[in-house]
Amino acid sequence: MSLLSARHICKSYPIKNYQFAKDDSFDAIKNISFDLEAGKTLAIVGESGSGKSTLARQIIGIEKPTFGEVIFNGERLHFSSIKNKKMRFKNIRMIFQNPYESLNPQARIGTTLEEVLRINTNLSNKQRKEKVANTLSRVGLLPEHQHRYPHMFSGGQRQRIAIARAIILEPQVIIADEPLSALDVSIQAQILNLLQELQEEMQISYLFISHDLNVVEHIADEVMVMYRGEIVEYGSIEQIFDQPKHPYTQTLFASTPMYRKRFKEFEKPDFKTKKGLKEQGCCFAQRCHFCEPHCQSKPPQLIAQEDGYKIACFKAE
Structure with a gap:
């Protein structure tokens, strides 16, 4: 049985047509279905505007699909269910394209990571701090880095922090939305190796969104090719x-x-x-x-x- 499945996901956005005084809609993604197995990587590729990031927002619950359903561990995830929201937040995490924009510039890194634990776990203050230090070490940073602000890190270090935030709850699925595109080529290889090491160590499943076929070839088990919101080809690497x-x-x-x-x-x-x-x-x-x-x-x-x-x-x- 698949760990994460999407069934017939569609997303339409309303368009206001003032000239003719009537509303219209734009179909961003159309009838998308896939299955992601535990410990595997499904890469979603396609040019800008093909609907890759829109699909990711439906899967993680940032937006509600117009039609279709998301199934996790055999259970349908209802958008309005508080129980499902908590389960989705803990087990399906996301790494964004720009690590600096995804971090609070006014909060120390330790505070940002501790906040995730404070909301989603019953750990004590001491246990949270230990967890933060261990997670930073896990992604190749030093425990003392938790006292610094985001602007004090390089782009590669910020992405490591974003990865630390994604794995700190030990999720089963991570959606990585162009996690390497904002980094230098030399740093991309380091982050890619880190993602692969974490997958092997924690048995994480990746939904890996990218336009870089070279990266996809190294990390993916299956590939889904999208164009204008539709799947045009789907198969093994x-x-x-x-x-x-x-x-x-x-x-x-x-x-x-x-x-x-x-x-x-x-x-x-x-x-x-x-x-x-x-x-x-x-x-x-x-x-x-x-x-x-x-x-x-x-x-x-x-x-x-x-x-x-x-x-x-x-x-x-």
Whole structure:
């Protein structure tokens, strides 16, 4: 049984159209389903605006999905349930992209970490301080760092602090939303190694959001490719990286220097809108090299195969 599952998650945002005096809506994510096993990493990849962070907000409970459900350890998480909120907060934690913005600049690091324990545990003051010191050591910082403010640390150290805050309650799932993108390349490797060490030590499951395919290849067990709020391809790391089949996934690889040689024919896709193309067709039809008339009239279904691989493409079918 999967540790964390999403079933048919949809999220729409209202749009006020003052010109015609009527409301409309924008579908940010559409019919997203996945399963995350204990101790494994599911990477969510796609360009900016594909709905990756929006999906993360639905899973962790920052926003309420328009439709669908999140299941943790076999139990459906209700958005309004106080019990579910406490369980979700303790067991599903998040690491944000910018560590400095996610930390209170006016609070010492020790105070920030202790606050999490004070609200969510029954530990004494002494036990909380010991827990904070041990957690800082666990992420490669010194216990005395708890007396400093966020501005006194480097970017890599701040991300270690953010990781410490995420693991201090010993969660089962961590959602990492672009945790390396704000860091120097030399620091990225250190943080990536730390995340892998913590996963092995604590058996944490990661929902890892990234646009960096090189990082994804090193940390992920499965990959879910999103475009314009939809899943276009889903499979194991070997299936996606050895032989990606969806034209959008191939385009992503072609735009990454490390993989460009293998997919050079997709390096310069045509971004011009094709005449007569309607929104009810495939979400990638406007940019697809293989777009045919039937791609413009109806969307392809996400077809699952016996080995768990899924793809939404008429050409691949």
